[in-house]
Amino acid sequence: MYAGYIFDLDGVICFTDQYHYQAWKKLADRLDIYFDEEINNRLRGVSRMDSLEIILERSCKVYTVEEKLAFAEEKNKIYKKLLRKMTPEDLPADVKTTLMELRKKGCKLAIGSSSKNTKMILERIGLNNFFDAVSDGTNIVNSKPDPEVFLKAAELIGENPKDCLIIEDAKAGIEGAFRGGFDSAGLGEANEHPRVNYKMKKITDLLSI
Numbered sequence: 591m592y593a594g595y596i597f598d599l600d601g602v603i604c605f606t607d608q609y610h611y612q613a614w615k616k617l618a619d620r621l622d623i624y625f626d627e628e629i630n631n632r633l634r635g636v637s638r639m640d641s642l643e644i645i646l647e648r649s650c651k652v653y654t655v656e657e658k659l660a661f662a663e664e665k666n667k668i669y670k671k672l673l674r675k676m677t678p679e680d681l682p683a684d685v686k687t688t689l690m691e692l693r694k695k696g697c698k699l700a701i702g703s704s705s706k707n708t709k710m711i712l713e714r715i716g717l718n719n720f721f722d723a724v725s726d727g728t729n730i731v732n733s734k735p736d737p738e739v740f741l742k743a744a745e746l747i748g749e750n751p752k753d754c755l756i757i758e759d760a761k762a763g764i765e766g767a768f769r770g771g772f773d774s775a776g777l778g779e780a781n782e783h784p785r786v787n788y789k790m791k792k793i794t795d796l797l798s799i
């Protein structure tokens with residue numbers, strides 16, 4: 591057991607990947623840029639602007655910084671509209687059970703997400719005010735694989751990185767955990783990272799770590 595648990599949001603607590611995909615796809619189609627699920631997988635854990643750069647790799651045009659900022663804003667508007675469909679039903683039962691059990695054990699629980707929409711998503715799924723701390727895309731300069739978002743979360747819950755476990759579905763997140771001196775538990779693709787400490791099949795596996 592760890593004193594603190596720092597959860598990634600997208601792909602761990604809830605499943606927003608489909609909405610990110612739909613929103614990026616709409617933008618890419620408008621710009622006539624090829625985009626598919628495989629490219630979308632590369633966007634996991636990556637910040638909005640870095641995601642846009644990955645999408646623009648397939649474009650033959652060169653865009654200015656202003657144009658890129660406008661594209662990111664356009665995507666975010668579409669994404670936020672899709673997020674409005676989310677309800678507390680989108681908080682999976684096994685995630686809820688895991689969070690409640692860890693809380694009962696007296697562990698500190700935090701979010702460590704690259705998303706600037708974290709607050710809105712937590713509200714939509716009924717978890718606003720649930721976590722002891724929320725560190726997200728709005729309070730960091732460097733995105734994952736930089737450990738900044740996790741270090742801020744650990745600081746906010748008053749625990750040392752060595753006493754916290756990071757829960758991630760992205761390789762970039764496992765890399766960030768390692769660089770920050772944290773242990774990590776992976777789900778899905780994150781388990782391919784050589785530095786992951788615990789490979790989980792499902793989130794409830796956390797309860798036996």
Ligand code: BG6
Pocket residue numbers: 599600610633634635636637638641666703704705706707708727
């Ligand atoms: C991460 C997602 O949690 O947040 C990425 O895995 C996303 O796909 C990133 O790009 C930034 O999200 P947002 O909501 O700030 O655009």
Ligand code: MG
Pocket residue numbers: 598599600601602634635758759760
């Ligand atoms: Mg994720």
